[in-house]
Amino acid sequence: MSYVSPSLRGNGDRPSYIGLNDDDAAIIKTLGFTPKRYPPETVIFSQGENNDRAFIVESGWGCISHQLEGGQRQIVDFALRGDIILSRSYAGGALETFVAQTELCVLVASTKTLTLAAMKSPHIFSLIVEALGRNGAVVAQHLTNVGRRSALTRTAHLFLELRARMELIGSVTRNSFECPLTQYDLADALGLTPIHVNRMLRELRERKLLEFRQGRVRVLDLPSMTKFAGFETKYIDGAARS
Structure with missing residues (x-):
């Protein structure tokens, strides 16, 4: 199985959400990002669990939510193709739950491995910074939605x-x-x-x-x-x- 799908490298004048180029793909393959496939409704990591993994979405939809007592939840974001998913954590525990909405194909590695990739490629580093900034902006818009x-x-x-x-x-x-x-x-x-x-x-x-x-x-x-x-x-x- 390919470690980086063509979808992650964009499509002509429509770049992907991440925009990995061929050199980035080679670095990711060398570092050993592992392809995984999750069936729909699979909990990939849960709120409160220790999670030291980073995910790059190759295909499918995921859901990131904050779980409340009584079984309620607030969805804070959706994971789409090309997104980098890093769990926000406090004292070692994830603050959110990440679930496969549909069948979800991802590349998974430790956050240490993702850091090594960023150190080897300034382009990957800039893409991670852009992705995290964009994710923060999306969450801010969702907060504005609910609040105002x-x-x-x-x-x-x-x-x-x-x-x-x-x-x-x-x-x-x-x-x-x-x-x-x-x-x-x-x-x-x-x-x-x-x-x-x-x-x-x-x-x-x-x-x-x-x-x-x-x-x-x-x-x-x-x-x-x-x-x-x-x-x-x-x-x-x-x-x-x-």
Whole structure:
């Protein structure tokens, strides 16, 4: 199995979320990143567990969440192709849970190995810094969604963010992309109930802004939806366009 898929090296003028080049791929192969495949709903690491692993997503969707007492959760981010996943930890324990939303293929190594890769390649180092900065910006936007944006606006904003991230890795066709999230997943990401999410999706459809059917999202009016949500792509694709 290839240690770095072509998807991680981008697609023509659509660079991947990470943008590894051939030299980076050789370094990663030499250092021994291990390819792993997780079935859907597999818990890769849990909140509170010691985790000294770094992951590069090759394909599939993952979910990063904070677990609450009583079984509730707040989804803080989704892991998509090309993302680097490092567990935030306190006193050795992970602060979040990482779960495979779909079948998830990753390259996994210790954080020490990832550090060695960064030391051997200034390009890999800069990509890690960019990825971590982008991840922080995504979490900040999700916090703003829950804290300040209306239910309808935050729903529109999240779908535009997912569209921007999918477009960056060449997975958007005619403003449409595959999305495996359920209304329960969306509720946990948006701080809403599943019933409320259903209403928001219906209203976006009635406003002719977005459709979400059978696991596929279609943005019907990108300029209008972008203006309505106050969405800016800089925190997603700024590094790729620099």
